[in-house]
Amino acid sequence: MNKGMNKDILFYLPAKLIEGLAGVLMISLYTRILTPQLYDHYILLNGTVLMCYQLIVGWLLHAGYRHINEAQTDSEKTKYISTLLTTWLGLQSIYLAVAGLIYAFVSDYRVWILYSLLWFVFYSGTQLMIAVLAANKKVMLSVSASTATLSVKVLLTWGLSQVVSPWAGIVISHITVDAVLFAVLLARSSFITFWKFSEWDYALFKKFLHYGVPLIGMALAMSVTSMSDRFVIDRFLVGGSAGIYQANYGIAAAAFSMIMIAMMRAVYPNILKHFERDRSSYPSVIWQGLRMYLLLAVPAAVGLVLLSYDISARILDLQYVVGYSVIGWVAAGMLLLGLTEYLIKPLELNKNTKPIFLASVAAASLNLILNLIYVPSGGIIVAAMTTFLSYLVYLLILAVMVKSKYEIIIKWKSVARICLASSAMAIPVLLTKNFITGWLTLIAVVSCAVLVYSAALIVTGELKNELTYLLSKFRRQD
Incomplete structure (x- = not known):
């Protein structure tokens, strides 16, 4: 038993429990102040921002997380942080340039583009900072920031909804909270003192790029897996269906994100430490983390499947409860996705991320095809079932790929x-x-x-x- 890892888990879990509850409260509040049609707009905007984040910045987050232990001295930290944050700033510039062109030539979506610009920039910066702080063992600051971002958004949205339109309150709260939090994290982390544009290092950037490029494809594929159903539902089903689907989907996602992120934030630094010290020991540490995940995730999935109607009826406004069956299917799929996070660790540690990309493309392609064929006639429950099936295929493909090259302890x-x-x-x-x-x-x-x-x-x-x-x-x- 890894005592250090268990101690980290006991620290992260309560914080993530608060964050998970805040996420559920957010869903509950939004479904009460927005109609299903307006909730459609919210999830499509939020989903677009999340997809862009995964594609444009997500690879950098993973690459920075993997290479952080290579920065030990002050000069190495300066090079690492300068390369990481300057690259992030460059990626923002690319996003702003592309969005600006769309704004100039596609007038129908200008208001959405303005929302997404501010939403994306500050959200991506905050998420990058939280992850790097966690990897750098600045646990208290990372956990406090992660918990605060959702909790404050819920409170601010509720307050603003009393004086402005609910939709305006949501947009203002998301942008404001992420902007303030990003500034606070930069100042409190001391990263700003190490950030020097002149210290941007091309060799380190190439390392980031080599590790992260396949993850761009993976991010695209996983975004298709998680988001294609919502766009297909919005296109082919009656207005409000996507909102009903996402509200119930979000309950299961909030519960499992709490478990998955809390566990991985505690487990991954310990896996990385053992990998760098003694490569023969890290498979057993991965198993210890996987076992702790199973102890929480399996009963959570069972509970969400059995109590899906009761949970939906307690949390959501009545007009959303019709989609309660989505909760169970998504919970089962998220359970499999969490298993995969541990399965791919040998690939990530050995900087062999191409198999992850290939498996995610296969799963995403299957998900998109099934959604286009069956969702128009089968409805939102079929969309949830295809999500489960896609995550199962993703898990099975990676299990075969990893087992053929690396030791797996189960x-x-x-x-x-x-x-x-x-x-x-x-x-x-x-x-x-x-x-x-x-x-x-x-x-x-x-x-x-x-x-x-x-x-x-x-x-x-x-x-x-x-x-x-x-x-x-x-x-x-x-």
């Missing part, structure tokens, strides 16, 4: 115990879900399920090491 007995405990947890949920009438009864059912799941893990011996560790801690304190 302790199947441990996986079986986690699945058995999750199945045991499902029993009280199925027996009591018909009694759910509000938040209190929903919380009671979930609490009962958590107790059963925990008891099953203890009985099967899956938590033996964790319990031994905790008992030793208590004995020392005594």
